[in-house]
Amino acid sequence: MSDLRCKLLVIGGGPGGYVCASRAARLGVDTILVEGNRVGGTCLNVGCIPSKALIHTAQDFHTATKQARGGVHGVHVAEPRLDWGEASQWREDVVTRLCSGVVGLLERSGVKTLTGWARFRDGKTVEVQGETGQTVIRAEHVVIATGARSVEIPGLQTGGRVLDSTQALALDHVPDRLAVVGAGYIGMELGTAFAKLGAEVTMIEAGPQILPQFDDKLTRGVRRRLQDLNVTLMTGTKVAGWDEATATLALESDSGAAPLKTDAVLITVGRVPNTLGLGLEELRLRQSGGFIEIDDRCQTSMRDVFAIGDVTPGPMLAHRAMAQAELVAEVIAGENTIWDRICVPAVCFTDPEIVHVGALPSEVSPETPVLVREFAFRANGRALTLDDTEGFVRILAREDDHLILGVQATGPGVSELVSGFALAIEAGLRLEDVAATIHAHPTISEAFQEAALMGVSMANHG
Amino acid sequence: MTEHTFKLPDIGEGIAEAELAEWLVQVGQIIREDDVICEVTTDKATVEIPASIGGKVTWLGGKPGEVMAIGSDLIRIDTDEDVTVVEEADVVAEAAAPDPSPGDATAAPADPKSAPTPAAAPVEPVAVEAPPVPPRLDGPTLLSLGATGKPLAAPSVRGRARSLGIDLRRLRGSGPAGRILHQDLDAYTAGHAEPAQPSARPARTSTEEIRVTGVRRKIAERMAEAKRKVPHFSIIEEIDVEALEQLRETLNRRYGETHGRLTVLPFLFRALSQAVLDHPEINGHYDDEASVVTRFQALHCGVATQTDGGLMVPVLRHVEARDLWDIAGGIRRLSDAARARKSLPEDLTGSTLTVTSLGPLGALATTPIINRPEVAIVGVNKIAVRPVWDGTDFVPRRMMNLSCSFDHRVVDGWNAAQFVQSLKTLLETPALIFMEPAK
Numbered sequence: 075m076s077d078l079r080c081k082l083l084v085i086g087g088g089p090g091g092y093v094c095a096s097r098a099a100r101l102g103v104d105t106i107l108v109e110g111n112r113v114g115g116t117c118l119n120v121g122c123i124p125s126k127a128l129i130h131t132a133q134d135f136h137t138a139t140k141q142a143r144g145g146v147h148g149v150h151v152a153e154p155r156l157d158w159g160e161a162s163q164w165r166e167d168v169v170t171r172l173c174s175g176v177v178g179l180l181e182r183s184g185v186k187t188l189t190g191w192a193r194f195r196d197g198k199t200v201e202v203q204g205e206t207g208q209t210v211i212r213a214e215h216v217v218i219a220t221g222a223r224s225v226e227i228p229g230l231q232t233g234g235r236v237l238d239s240t241q242a243l244a245l246d247h248v249p250d251r252l253a254v255v256g257a258g259y260i261g262m263e264l265g266t267a268f269a270k271l272g273a274e275v276t277m278i279e280a281g282p283q284i285l286p287q288f289d290d291k292l293t294r295g296v297r298r299r300l301q302d303l304n305v306t307l308m309t310g311t312k313v314a315g316w317d318e319a320t321a322t323l324a325l326e327s328d329s330g331a332a333p334l335k336t337d338a339v340l341i342t343v344g345r346v347p348n349t350l351g352l353g354l355e356e357l358r359l360r361q362s363g364g365f366i367e368i369d370d371r372c373q374t375s376m377r378d379v380f381a382i383g384d385v386t387p388g389p390m391l392a393h394r395a396m397a398q399a400e401l402v403a404e405v406i407a408g409e410n411t412i413w414d415r416i417c418v419p420a421v422c423f424t425d426p427e428i429v430h431v432g433a434l435p436s437e438v439s440p441e442t443p444v445l446v447r448e449f450a451f452r453a454n455g456r457a458l459t460l461d462d463t464e465g466f467v468r469i470l471a472r473e474d475d476h477l478i479l480g481v482q483a484t485g486p487g488v489s490e491l492v493s494g495f496a497l498a499i500e501a502g503l504r505l506e507d508v509a510a511t512i513h514a515h516p517t518i519s520e521a522f523q524e525a526a527l528m529g530v531s532m533a534n535h536g
Numbered sequence: 537m538t539e540h541t542f543k544l545p546d547i548g549e550g551i552a553e554a555e556l557a558e559w560l561v562q563v564g565q566i567i568r569e570d571d572v573i574c575e576v577t578t579d580k581a582t583v584e585i586p587a588s589i590g591g592k593v594t595w596l597g598g599k600p601g602e603v604m605a606i607g608s609d610l611i612r613i614d615t616d617e618d619v620t621v622v623e624e625a626d627v628v629a630e631a632a633a634p635d636p637s638p639g640d641a642t643a644a645p646a647d648p649k650s651a652p653t654p655a656a657a658p659v660e661p662v663a664v665e666a667p668p669v670p671p672r673l674d675g676p677t678l679l680s681l682g683a684t685g686k687p688l689a690a691p692s693v694r695g696r697a698r699s700l701g702i703d704l705r706r707l708r709g710s711g712p713a714g715r716i717l718h719q720d721l722d723a724y725t726a727g728h729a730e731p732a733q734p735s736a737r738p739a740r741t742s743t744e745e746i747r748v749t750g751v752r753r754k755i756a757e758r759m760a761e762a763k764r765k766v767p768h769f770s771i772i773e774e775i776d777v778e779a780l781e782q783l784r785e786t787l788n789r790r791y792g793e794t795h796g797r798l799t800v801l802p803f804l805f806r807a808l809s810q811a812v813l814d815h816p817e818i819n820g821h822y823d824d825e826a827s828v829v830t831r832f833q834a835l836h837c838g839v840a841t842q843t844d845g846g847l848m849v850p851v852l853r854h855v856e857a858r859d860l861w862d863i864a865g866g867i868r869r870l871s872d873a874a875r876a877r878k879s880l881p882e883d884l885t886g887s888t889l890t891v892t893s894l895g896p897l898g899a900l901a902t903t904p905i906i907n908r909p910e911v912a913i914v915g916v917n918k919i920a921v922r923p924v925w926d927g928t929d930f931v932p933r934r935m936m937n938l939s940c941s942f943d944h945r946v947v948d949g950w951n952a953a954q955f956v957q958s959l960k961t962l963l964e965t966p967a968l969i970f971m972e973p974a975k
Contacts (some may be wrong), residue, residue, distance in 0.1 A: 107958040410741050414694055416684050441569075455784065475713035502682050502715045 078186075078279040080106045082406050083200055083213035085192045086353070088115020090383030090395030091219035092176050094403050096183040101407035107180060107466045108147055108202050110191045114173045116384075117392040125260075127165040128243060129267045129423055136270035140214060147461055156271060158247055165243075194353035197376045201393040203530055215378045215406050215458035218366060219395065220346040220352060222384035227255065227313060234318050236339045239264060253323055255313055257284035262296065264276040266425050269303040276306040276334060279326065283309060285492050288428060288482075289436065295426045295484050303395065342491040347385040362387065369453055371411045372402045380405075394418045419496040421489045426464050429492035431479030432499045433470055443473035445505075449525040451485045455516040462486040467521040471529055476504040479524070491519050505529040539594060544576070544610045545585065553605045554578045556598045558559050561611075565593050570681055572705065573611055576604070582598040675879040689716040689959075697721060701739045751845040762908045764810040765824065767944040773903045773956045777919055777936045780966045787860070800936070801839075802863040803895060804916065806969045807962040808889065809835045809856040819888050821909040822946045829911070838887030838907055841871045848874040849907055851887040891916065902939045911946050915939035 082093040087109030095107040112119055138154035140146050180187050188211075190204030200216060202209045231239045237245070237348035250273065254265040257279035269275040277284070277300070284307065285293050300307055314331065315324040316339065323334040328341035348366045355411040358368045367385040372380045380402045383395030386441050397415060404411045419431035438444050450466040451457035464486025470477050475478075481495035498508055513519050524533040544554065554576040561573045572584040573593075595612040605619040681687040687704035688699070693716055699706050700721070707724050709716035722940040748756055780803055788797050812819035812835055820831040835856045840848040850870035855863060860897050873879045891914045899920030906913045918936035923930040938959065962968050 160589040235831065408742060410698055412698065414686065414691075416682060416686075472849070477682065477713050502711075504713050532879070 078211045080213050081216045083211050084217045084219055086219035086221055087113035088221050088390040089117045090399045091499045093396045094217050094399035095185045096179050096402035097400055098406055099183040099185045101359045103407050106186045108188045108192045112173055112403040113176045120243060122392055124165050124169055124243045125263055127168050131161045132267035132270035194356045196358055197379050217402055218381040218385055219383050220348045220385050222390055223348040224344050225344045227341055230316050235321055238341055242340045247333050251336045252338050253334055253336040256343035269305050278311050279309045280312045292428055292482055292484050296424045299425045345390055371405050372398050389418055417496055417499045421492055426485050427489045428484045429488050430482040431492055431496045445471045445473050445529045447525045447528040450523045454521050456518050457486055460486050467525045469525045471505045474518045478503055487518055538615045539612050540615055541612050542610050543607050544604050545608050551578050553603050555603050556600055557582060558600050559596055561593050563593050589613055589615055616748050624627045687716055688714055692717055735959055755846050759905055762905050766906050768941045769951055770903045770939055770941045771956050772939045773960055774936055775936050775938055775960050776933050778933045780963055781934050783966050796864055797861055798864050800861040801867055805837055805855045805863045807959055810962055811955060811958045814958055817951055818955050819910045820911055822911050823909060832888045836886050836888045838890030839867055840892035841874045843875045850874045850879055850883045901937055904941045906941055906943055911943040913941050
């Protein structure tokens, strides 16, 4: 057993934790980072990054398959072949490269990284159980950045053919039949990818619609694409049981019960804050629904204990955690700063992608009259040349002064547009500002300017 | 005209009334929802009250300084007026000249000609019955709130305001849609006589937290307990120490080399040991739980001593049995030990009466806190030459004040005053200190 002292201890090496530790160290704060697995957290290892790589492989294969079956605008290929082992290796290489980048960043920043599982003894003392024994760390400030974990469905424990998203990304083959339980963005992303890789996919959602946070129009493109991919969509359907021996899911819906034979079941019904084993009961931090409550400096109810990322209330997104991480590092380094961000952009890497930032139409209070303007990619030259005109860009602006309150889009490559939307909202721009900013032609991004022009005067191509 | 009356809201501090500190709007003014309309003061804080709806102020429910009940009528707002926004300068002009000139923006809100000119082509109407609303595109306007209800400003402006310690709600943005710009911050800082270059004299915004532990915590607890439990009263009396000082100087000249130099304290201690003979109620302990006062024959004097760790009170025992040099040596030994943190436990307990002296810092008067369970404390203030009327003339005399506090539960003012007077007599005629009292 050994004892360490430091000014800042960060628990968890995901996007929140490693950014916080590295930034704090570079600001001159003596910093230790504790991570039980590999640094990079869910995002790099088993989340955002490998799933995006899988989606890219799936899209390539899907395009090649279409090109083999009659060609795509003149391009024909012979029968494509998917080498799943190679694809998985490439995905793993991407992850490894990024993780070693994070390790290097932490080293260069002067962060001491410990491998092990942390447990609070009190607000300033943490025990770390590592492979080589226990280390006790006494820190002036502690940041909890332990992220979130998948929710399990009672009676449907993962194991065997029942997978969570991590296990699905580690599959050694593409299953012939895949049932995806939960049609949120993780289920939609992975389900669509496996469908493109040749699996026969059934999506099972207890609620009445997929991607329930979005309105019908925003998800219309995704539903059309699922249909094209022969994905079976079962909304209003619950899982009643699973028989591993016969590989059969028991399903229940208003129209009655039905069995579904499948080779694999992917459970993506949500994520919950991950505080197990952390000894939070020693601290009695104020929590709500498992989330650790924080103030506008990410301070918990205990002095000098901070929390960032998915363990705190708010969207479970890596970039929110990173922004909180910057803030906390600066607060601990003595800078006068607070969380005053107006918006957090969000992206679903479905097909087509869906993005949103700021207010959705359903979120605007009835007392605030708003303009809603939509520009469809049907009239966008670049979308036509990409042979993908599904979708639109939609702007919500306050009616009286045209302040942009929210932007949503679905369509080809809109994930690359959403940061521009966020910039407009964060900077407090009006429709006139966007309308008067020249957007390059021919690009998908022109749809943003066109939608703004529709609110100010008229679209050029509307 | 649709008039809404708003009541003084429950500010959430469990209070029944609040004092109206200041109106930030006036009758006739057009306000937006969430504009601050007034400040009210409770016994705990000053709170800004925002408007819960936009419109034209038609009536104000009180004058500054008035105490208003929570729930009483605060303001009336005509909500038909909320579409027109005037420049701040116009509001002021209107207040100065009650008859607004034709074309004033407030005069005819529905008339598009007098409304602020939109910079762009009109917006197509959204609601069928509502007239087209010209977008509010010109600045400066009233405070404009962003999507999250906070002042509308770019991140760099927000960050700079924070580092300057400026609350953006106090600014009016001149940018499009009332956005607060860097120029607005510049103008605001210039107008508030802040340094032109903030970096030249940066605001000190950090705080330092010091844990109150050990001796400091003990001091804090004991002081708080003494003040909480003991009803103190203090008597401040001036002592002519001319004779005492002459005696002291003579003694120091004669014996300073061999016996050590004397300060005023040994004389005071001698005087105390005499005075408590006539006033045994002063030299005692009051056990307030048992309701017993213990009077002591012995005089064990606590000597309040400043150390690096905080206040310590080492005890000089049996002052009544010591001569001046013995007392002086004892005080020196005790205070040196306390400052070196080498006091013995028995040095720090058992005092029956405490003396506190700040030496040359001694001020004009002090209000010492009693060292429980003692019932009195004697504070020594500094000696100064003051003009004293001797009956025919002002003469310069060396004067010193004594500031004594007493526990009024067991010491009456009369007795305390007598005790102070006998101290005064003893010190002003120091020969008395060395006389056995004539009993």
